Amino acid sequence: xxxxxKLLLIDGNSVAFRAFYALYTxxxxxxxxxxxxxxxxxxxxNMLDNIxxxxxxDKILVAFDKSGGTFRTxxxxxxxxxxxxxxxxxxEQLPVIKELxxxxxxxxxxxQDYEADDIIGTLSREAEKAGWETxxxxxxxxxxxxxxxxxxxxxxxxxxxxxxxxxxxxIEDKFGLTPTQIIDMKGLMGDTSDNYPxxxxxxxxxxxxLVTQFGSIEDLYDNLDxxxxxxxxxxxxxxxxxxxxxxxxxxxxxDAPLTIGLDDLHYAGxxxxxxxxxxxxxxxxxxxAKLPASAQETAVHEAITYTVLDDANLAALLxxxxxxxxxxxMLTENYHTADPIGWFVVTADxxxxxxxxxxxxxxxxxTWLTEAKxxxxxxxxxxxxxxxxxxxxxxxxxxxxxxxxxxxxxQNANDLGQIAQDHGVSVPFDETVYGKGAKRHVPDEVALxxxxxxxxxAILALQPLLTTKLKExxxxxxxxxxxxxxxxxxxxxxxxxxxxxxxxxKAMGDQWRSTQTVLEEKIYAEAGVKFNLNSPKQLGxxxxxxxxxxxxxxxxxxxxxxxxxxxxxxxxxxxxxDILDYRQVAxxxxxxxxxxxxxxxxxxxxxxxxLQTLTQTGxxxxxxxxxxxxxxxxxxxxxxxxxxxxxxxxxxFSSDYSQIELRVLAHISGDANMQEAFKEDRDIHANTAxxxxxxxxxxxxxxDMRRQAKATNFGIVYGISDFxxxxxxxxxxxxxxxxxDGYFEQYPQVHDYMEKMVKVAREQGYVxxxxxxxxxxGDIHSRNFNLxxxxxxxxxxxxxxxxxxxxxxxxxxxxxxxLDENHxxxxxxxxxxxxxxxxxxxxxxATLAELVPKVMDSAVSLAVPLKVESHYGPTWFDAK
DNA sequence: CCAATCACG
DNA sequence: ACGTACGTGATTGGT
Numbered sequence: 084x085x086x087x088x089k090l091l092l093i094d095g096n097s098v099a100f101r102a103f104y105a106l107y108t109x110x111x112x113x114x115x116x117x118x119x120x121x122x123x124x125x126x127x128x129n130m131l132d133n134i135x136x137x138x139x140x141d142k143i144l145v146a147f148d149k150s151g152g153t154f155r156t157x158x159x160x161x162x163x164x165x166x167x168x169x170x171x172x173x174x175e176q177l178p179v180i181k182e183l184x185x186x187x188x189x190x191x192x193x194x195q196d197y198e199a200d201d202i203i204g205t206l207s208r209e210a211e212k213a214g215w216e217t218x219x220x221x222x223x224x225x226x227x228x229x230x231x232x233x234x235x236x237x238x239x240x241x242x243x244x245x246x247x248x249x250x251x252x253x254i255e256d257k258f259g260l261t262p263t264q265i266i267d268m269k270g271l272m273g274d275t276s277d278n279y280p281x282x283x284x285x286x287x288x289x290x291x292x293l294v295t296q297f298g299s300i301e302d303l304y305d306n307l308d309x310x311x312x313x314x315x316x317x318x319x320x321x322x323x324x325x326x327x328x329x330x331x332x333x334x335x336x337x338d339a340p341l342t343i344g345l346d347d348l349h350y351a352g353x354x355x356x357x358x359x360x361x362x363x364x365x366x367x368x369x370x371x372a373k374l375p376a377s378a379q380e381t382a383v384h385e386a387i388t389y390t391v392l393d394d395a396n397l398a399a400l401l402x403x404x405x406x407x408x409x410x411x412x413m414l415t416e417n418y419h420t421a422d423p424i425g426w427f428v429v430t431a432d433x434x435x436x437x438x439x440x441x442x443x444x445x446x447x448x449x450t451w452l453t454e455a456k457x458x459x460x461x462x463x464x465x466x467x468x469x470x471x472x473x474x475x476x477x478x479x480x481x482x483x484x485x486x487x488x489x490x491x492x493x494q495n496a497n498d499l500g501q502i503a504q505d506h507g508v509s510v511p512f513d514e515t516v517y518g519k520g521a522k523r524h525v526p527d528e529v530a531l532x533x534x535x536x537x538x539x540x541a542i543l544a545l546q547p548l549l550t551t552k553l554k555e556x557x558x559x560x561x562x563x564x565x566x567x568x569x570x571x572x573x574x575x576x577x578x579x580x581x582x583x584x585x586x587x588x589k590a591m592g593d594q595w596r597s598t599q600t601v602l603e604e605k606i607y608a609e610a611g612v613k614f615n616l617n618s619p620k621q622l623g624x625x626x627x628x629x630x631x632x633x634x635x636x637x638x639x640x641x642x643x644x645x646x647x648x649x650x651x652x653x654x655x656x657x658x659x660x661d662i663l664d665y666r667q668v669a670x671x672x673x674x675x676x677x678x679x680x681x682x683x684x685x686x687x688x689x690x691x692x693x694l695q696t697l698t699q700t701g702x703x704x705x706x707x708x709x710x711x712x713x714x715x716x717x718x719x720x721x722x723x724x725x726x727x728x729x730x731x732x733x734x735x736f737s738s739d740y741s742q743i744e745l746r747v748l749a750h751i752s753g754d755a756n757m758q759e760a761f762k763e764d765r766d767i768h769a770n771t772a773x774x775x776x777x778x779x780x781x782x783x784x785x786x787d788m789r790r791q792a793k794a795t796n797f798g799i800v801y802g803i804s805d806f807x808x809x810x811x812x813x814x815x816x817x818x819x820x821x822x823x824d825g826y827f828e829q830y831p832q833v834h835d836y837m838e839k840m841v842k843v844a845r846e847q848g849y850v851x852x853x854x855x856x857x858x859x860x861g862d863i864h865s866r867n868f869n870l871x872x873x874x875x876x877x878x879x880x881x882x883x884x885x886x887x888x889x890x891x892x893x894x895x896x897x898x899x900x901x902l903d904e905n906h907x908x909x910x911x912x913x914x915x916x917x918x919x920x921x922x923x924x925x926x927x928x929a930t931l932a933e934l935v936p937k938v939m940d941s942a943v944s945l946a947v948p949l950k951v952e953s954h955y956g957p958t959w960f961d962a963k
Numbered sequence: 964c965c966a967a968t969c970a971c972g
Numbered sequence: 973a974c975g976t977a978c979g980t981g982a983t984t985g986g987t
Binding site for chain 1: 976979980984
């Protein structure tokens with residue numbers, strides 16, 4: 084038995100409309116190089132792919148509305164009268180969508196005087212007579228009136244990705260009506276978007292009730308006398324003409340005079356090459372990537388050849404003098420511990436690969452390396468991997484990862500495959516070749532080496548592309564003079580590592596552990612029940628259900644038990660303080676004792692990895708372990724006593740920028756008052772307190788005033804809101820607003836700066852730092868208040884936080900040079916956003932105390948001085 | 964794999 | 973009217 088013919092009918096206009104708005108907030112991202120928007124095309128295309136994959140239709144037709152009036156407008160002049168014109172950004176995409184359909188091999192059709200609905204209605208009825216199965220896809224629920232046992236209507240839900248399926252049974256379930264009764268319902272209700280009236284005061288509920296009771300509008304008016312006198316009955320009588328007209332307008336034609344028939348429908352499948360050309364023209368890289376490889380690309384794949392290096396053929400590599408892509412490959416993330424699985428050198432016309440990294444250590448290869456001009460993807464990784472073999476890499480020529488990060492920090496991936504794809508270069512993802520999780524493995528030699536060569540070629544292909552883009556974005560200097568050399572400095576810091584005194588940390592850990600156990604027992608006794616204290620869920624149940632403490636705040640999943648909540652509950656029960664204490668020691672023990680002990684390597688040191696391409700602002704981040712969040716306050720700061728110099732007689736030295744972000748703000752805002760405060764080295768928080776509290780002398784500033792002023796200073800840097808500030812310092816929103824108003828009055832140019840950054844973000848789509856680091860803020864145009872507000876705060880904060888990051892990065896590069904030039908034994912170990920931590924011989928401390936602040940405060944020249952404070956001692960704890 | 968919590972600047 | 977501070981990472985429990 085042959086399967087029935089499957090027909091897919093799509094309401095082109097309504098789906099395009101939904102598609103457009105599904106990605107409306109992302110419209111800026113979906114634009115091709117000619118400025119044509121592609122958000123609707125993109126979403127429409129995804130919808131097509133999904134529905135075709137799911138339904139496997141034999142025939143497809145996409146129906147469109149024909150511009151100009153329809154028979155409905157002739158019948159009712161105001162039909163769709165109130166509707167705003169579709170936005171031009173959508174209109175420009177309709178012809179492209181039709182082109183897309185052509186290339187997909189799908190028919191499309193429109194008819195003068197009729198809407199897409201009527202085309203679909205007519206064809207679906209014809210298809211039913213022919214014994215076909217039809218699916219209708221639309222964004223308009225009115226079309227559900229067409230549903231039968233052989234015609235299913237799918238209505239887009241939440242954008243266009245999800246469809247709700249309407250069969251007669253589903254309609255019965257949902258409304259208690261038959262599909263044709265949908266028309267009667269609509270007639271009574273009217274339709275505001277199509278601008279026809281219906282009956283006064285009748286909405287969906289009443290309409291459904293009336294249609295269920297009477298069957299149809301005609302039957303309703305034939306039997307009006309059955310209704311008891313009421314306002315509703317009066318309305319029905321008065322609006323009878325409108326109701327009947329509305330029903331006619333809502334009725335989809337099933338006999339439109341189409342100039343096509345079932346025979347004209349087809350679905351031949353896509354023309355891949357045409358689609359490729361279209362996607363390329365539209366810059367639709369995701370769609371492009373999904374297409375099967377072209378004959379050309381396949382040929383390239385087949386053409387991959389390489390030389391597997393060994394002692395005998397090494398000479399060929401040593402002959403390479405042109406620029407090359409290079410990598411030492413490892414399977415796992417942590418390159419301090421991962422085993423290398425191979426390495427490659429790829430030039431424009433040659434490729435050398437090997438699984439044997441010891442070849443790198445051969446003197447001939449090392450000599451070759453000193454002269455090599457290498458392009459890499461994540462060079463810091465290669466530098467560390469090579470260093471573990473005792474091999475030093477030359478200064479690297481180009482790092483694809485760093486370049487791509489600077490071009491757009493939020494579209495940055497840690498995978499060459501992803502980044503290449505984003506720039507129109509095709510190379511498999513590491514995950515595809517190596518697998519992930521437990522399945523990750525070294526593939527067979529051919530697969531591995533082929534991947535090496537492809538990665539090498541991608542790096543070479545990306546280098547000129549990204550170089551051009553960096554230049555266009557005026558980020559060349561930032562790239563060549565900042566991030567590239569910084570990678571080298573960071574690699575050195577990571578390789579050096581910081582020594583952890585195991586016994587010290589263990590002893591502290593034992594103490595905390597026993598405190599933890601004692602508190603645990605005490606809490607169970609106070610609660611009268613044993614439970615898992617580490618589970619906020621269980622703790623919440625105990626506190627708020629068993630002990631009936633007042634609920635202060637809820638999270639998405641239940642009661643909040645955060646510090647702020649517990650602080651408020653302190654007076655309600657003695658158990659609270661114990662829980663707070665428990666939390667503190669539990670955190671210290673698990674993260675800072677167990678965690679750090681586990682991270683210590685055989686050399687007795689902790690080697691963190693700095694992620695140079697992660698944060699949105701240009702800061703570094705630190706992982707495995709994070710050495711940028713080692714406790715600095717309260718009991719926790721004891722942990723710092725376990726961080727010691729690597730050699731006897733050495734000390735830990737630390738310098739930090741004092742209020743660097745506020746100084747940056749004083750500089751970039753040009754605010755005279757704020758600049759004066761820093762030029763005269765006044766206490767900035769006290770200064771702010773005087774300004775916002777209207778005091779005449781610093782003596783009048785109470786500690787509490789200073790505290791509030793400090794919070795206000797922070798708030799300003801973060802892109803203030805009165806609500807946020809009020810919450811933070813525990814004053815009313817009104818008072819917080821008064822603080823902010825006072826602040827802006829005293830620092831008027833800071834106010835101007837805030838407004839200017841938001842304006843800049845709106846106009847150019849991004850904000851930038853002192854050194855032209857970009858941050859893109861697509862959400863600045865969002866219709867969603869939250870997203871938009873967030874983008875606005877980010878616009879204010881990023882240039883501040885990011886410029887401070889630029890400054891310390893400059894300092895770090897110069898610092899390394901300074902240490903080298905002065906032949907100091909001291910070395911830089913850590914960076915914690917505004918501070919640098921060193922170790923060195925005790926005799927060098929005085930030199931560091933002189934030179935380190937000098938390098939740091941001269942890193943850039945601002946309108947205000949940069950202030951640096953230094954300390955040193957036998958442990959990190961003492962270097963404060 | 965996500966949410967909650969808490970550590971840092 | 974909308975709900976809100978900016979940037980991170982590790983651990984734990986729970987799906």
